[in-house]
Amino acid sequence: MRRAHAVEWVRAAEGELMARLPEGTLMQRAAAGLAATCAELLRDGAPGRVYGSRVLVLAGSGDNGGDALFAGARLARRGARVSAALLAPERVHAGGLAALRAAGGRVTEDPAEAERADLVLDGIVGIGGRGPLRDAALPWVHAAGQGAATVVAVDLPSGVDPDTGAVPGAAVRADVTVTFGTHKPGLLIDPGASYAGVVRLVDIGLAEVRGTGSAPSDPRRARGGRALGTEPLAPLFDGHVVEALQQEDVAALLPEPDAESDKYRRGVVGIAAGSARYPGAAVLAVGAALHGGVGAVRYAGAAAREVVRAHPEALVGEGGPKDAGRVQAWVVGPGLSQDAEAERAVTEALDADVPVLVDADGLRLLARRGSAPANALLTPHAGEAVALLAGIGVTATRDQVEAERLRHARALARGYRCTVLLKGSTTVVTGPTGPARVNATGTAQLATAGSGDVLSGLAGALLAAGLSPVDAGSVAAYLHGLAGRLSSDGAPTTATAITAALPEAWRRSR
Ligand SMILES: NC(=O)C1=CN([C@@H]2O[C@H](COP(=O)(O)OP(=O)(O)OC[C@H]3O[C@@H](n4cnc5c(N)ncnc54)[C@H](OP(=O)(O)O)[C@@H]3O)[C@@H](O)[C@H]2O)[C@@H](O)CC1
Ligand SMILES: [K+]
Structure with missing residues (x-):
């Protein structure tokens, strides 16, 4: 069974797990899984190897950008030519950027690099994303779509609502999505699912903990000529939100007749x-x-x-x-x-x-x-x-x-x-x-x-x-x-x- 959890649950589970682990452990687990998938895609794709391949990291202002930058650093250490577009430079993940620079990566401001890249890492937003992609990301996402790069979404394609799969405006179209800990409902439900490409799950240890973010609430009859709200979905479901x-x-589950069946x-x-x-x-x-x-x-x-x-x-x-x-x-x-x-x-x-x-x-x-x-x-x-x-x-x-x-x-x-x-x-x-x-x-x-x-x-x-x-x-x-x-x-x-x-x-x- 493939299971997906709402953001509220993921945050609670991550919080529980992070309290037990040295700082940065989860992000390193995520970045390691992400870099491994990227390396595999580069080896199987046009470049045929990691060394010398051109990788572009699109880094937003949150930890999703951090994951992408640390993964970029790992690829740079293996000889990839990695550059990073900082979509909100003043709020970029400082540790991730430092790691990338230390590994020989550099910062770029030229969206044409997205067209020339072999692989583009979408670290614009993850489970913290709300609403359509913001303007700063659009030229990069557009250029990536024009080129031949394999687009890898970090955790989920930016612009896809993690809980509902709604795509309220521009969003990244990924070839592969590397998601962490558990699937997100938006990866399994259209329209979001159609932006995710092939979804790979990286285990970061979430299965060891029980998130407390999705306590069931009482079923209530909806009455009174109202529209549905946009409150988080987690309270509407118990434990995981979605399974496939x-x-x-x-x-x-398929019924099978036995010898006694008439x-x-x-x-x-x-x-x-x-x-x-x-x-x-x-x-x-x-x-x-x-x-x-x-x-x-x-x-x-x-x-x-x-x-x-x-x-x-x-x-x-x-x-x-x-x-x-x-x-x-x-x-x-x-x-x-x-x-x-x-x-x-x-x-x-x-x-x-x-x-x-x-x-x-x-x-x-x-x-x-x-x-x-x-x-x-x-x-x-x-x-x-x-x-x-x-x-x-x-x-x-x-x-x-x-x-x-x-x-x-x-x-x-x-x-x-x-x-x-x-x-x-x-x-x-x-x-x-x-x-x-x-x-x-x-x-x-x-x-x-x-x-x-x-x-x-x-x-x-x-x-x-x-x-x-x-x-x-x-x-x-x-x-x-x-x-x-x-x-x-x-x-x-x-x-x-x-x-x-x-x-x-x-x-x-x-
Ligand atoms: N927690 C953990 O243990 C682990 C978490 N992990 C990783 O962290 C990710 C979550 O990180 P996160 O919480 O920092 O949020 P994230 O998705 O980076 O975005 C928030 C930023 O984006 C901005 N923003 C919002 N909407 C936007 C839009 N439409 N378009 C553009 N920008 C938008 C928003 O800006 P603001 O609204 O504040 O101006 C805010 O600054 C998660 O997906 C996973 O990848 C892994 O490392 C495993 C361990
Ligand atoms: K993303």
């Missing part, structure tokens, strides 16, 4: 989706559910004929969820429309007393109620999230939801007191408490008609197979993302092709 499932985590023991998922106007959503959701590890899929609704024609394995009925047989989880909403019949289907699925995944039209109907059962999994995209937020008195635009996914997903989970899977360029899955899961397998090619119906069917099947809403949502997002990549392979894909790739995604995840 890795292949071995998914393998441990189709009912493996779980039956019910799908209440599609309408006379949109039968396709039902066909897609059922198709994905059939690949989701359950013993059987029941369909209840107006598209029964189309569903059974496409999937003879499905058990179909034209009535609502109440008239269908027993299931272990419901999926309600895709392509349902919003008429009285749809409303009845949503009510019946919510009342069925089994885990229920609510998507699409189901979410619009749920927003009018402003509440959901505790075992519900809501799967909005940003637009549906706006409607759901309005249902609990929070005003937000689509852009605000997309810029700060964690905060808005958490507000929904707390407001509706259930699990929320917020779709988008980084899918976030979170309950009212505990860390949020983010998905790392997604691809922009997944933004295609019907792709959400596939995700719903798959996640619903995993719910019926016995996974918790957070596990079902995050495992489904992982498999769906992987299937998207497999079916796309760089070209546009379709919901049908994504479904067809689900078995291969499953095999690769076991």
Whole structure:
């Protein structure tokens, strides 16, 4: 599992650790890890070696600049030609600059050096950064982007909000990010994640301590027509803020039939989706559910004929969820429309007393109620999230939801007191408490008609197979993302092709 902690936690943990260690130890650990990665990149890249390579350090006014300068000094001692741009000369890390100078490095004021460099170290800001990059950094960052240098971000790309992944203005686009102690949420969540390149974690000993910066606070209902604040995220989460499932985590969660399993023991998922106007959503959701590890899929609704024609394995009925047989989880909403019949289907699925995944039209109907059962999994995209937020008195635009996914997903989970899977360029899955899961397998090619119906069917099947809403949502997002990549392979894909790739995604995840 890849875990990320909020700045508040990192500071508390660092404080605890620093109190036990000689001064400067942590920065030296960070600089050593950073220099080792840079040396490796120089050896593997165009220069082919450290000696004689051209390295430019962009040093801001804080300890992030200190890390970069000390790493620069280490590279200079190995023969690299290192220069440093001091973006706030009067507040530069004095020890770092002295070390660089002692190792033969020099100071430059010519941004053209960024264009000629083999490697640029972004030590402009780290976890102390707030808001967009300031003007002094812009010519250097621009020049680095023009040249062929490998850009290495120190701790995180400057201009990316460490806690949320928001990118409020100009930011460094890194090829590699070397982060210290723990991942930062902004490295795992878009838009920030897309600026980070390949992320490497350097252990500086934080695992030995328990930061105290993220005590859980009571879940409270958000009410009263307000916008969400910008207070630190740490109090909204417990311990680490974010985790990303890795292949071995998914393998441990995937349901596997054993010798005792029959189709009912493996779980039956019910799908209440599609309408006379949109039968396709039902066909897609059922198709994905059939690949989701359950013993059987029941369909209840107006598209029964189309569903059974496409999937003879499905058990179909034209009535609502109440008239269908027993299931272990419901999926309600895709392509349902919003008429009285749809409303009845949503009510019946919510009342069925089994885990229920609510998507699409189901979410619009749920927003009018402003509440959901505790075992519900809501799967909005940003637009549906706006409607759901309005249902609990929070005003937000689509852009605000997309810029700060964690905060808005958490507000929904707390407001509706259930699990929320917020779709988008980084899918976030979170309950009212505990860390949020983010998905790392997604691809922009997944933004295609019907792709959400596939995700719903798959996640619903995993719910019926016995996974918790957070596990079902995050495992489904992982498999769906992987299937998207497999079916796309760089070209546009379709919901049908994504479904067809689900078995291969499953095999690769076991
Ligand atoms: N603590 C530890 O034990 C360890 C910490 N480590 C390292 O320290 C880093 C944190 O260092 P830090 O706390 O000094 O903050 P840092 O990120 O350098 O920035 C603060 C400065 O930036 C400025 N600034 C703010 N926003 C800005 C913007 N948008 N654009 C431009 N400038 C901006 C701000 O200026 P001000 O607002 O005061 O004018 C302030 O002076 C951490 O990321 C890791 O790399 C490692 O060595 C391991 C051990
Ligand atoms: K940085």
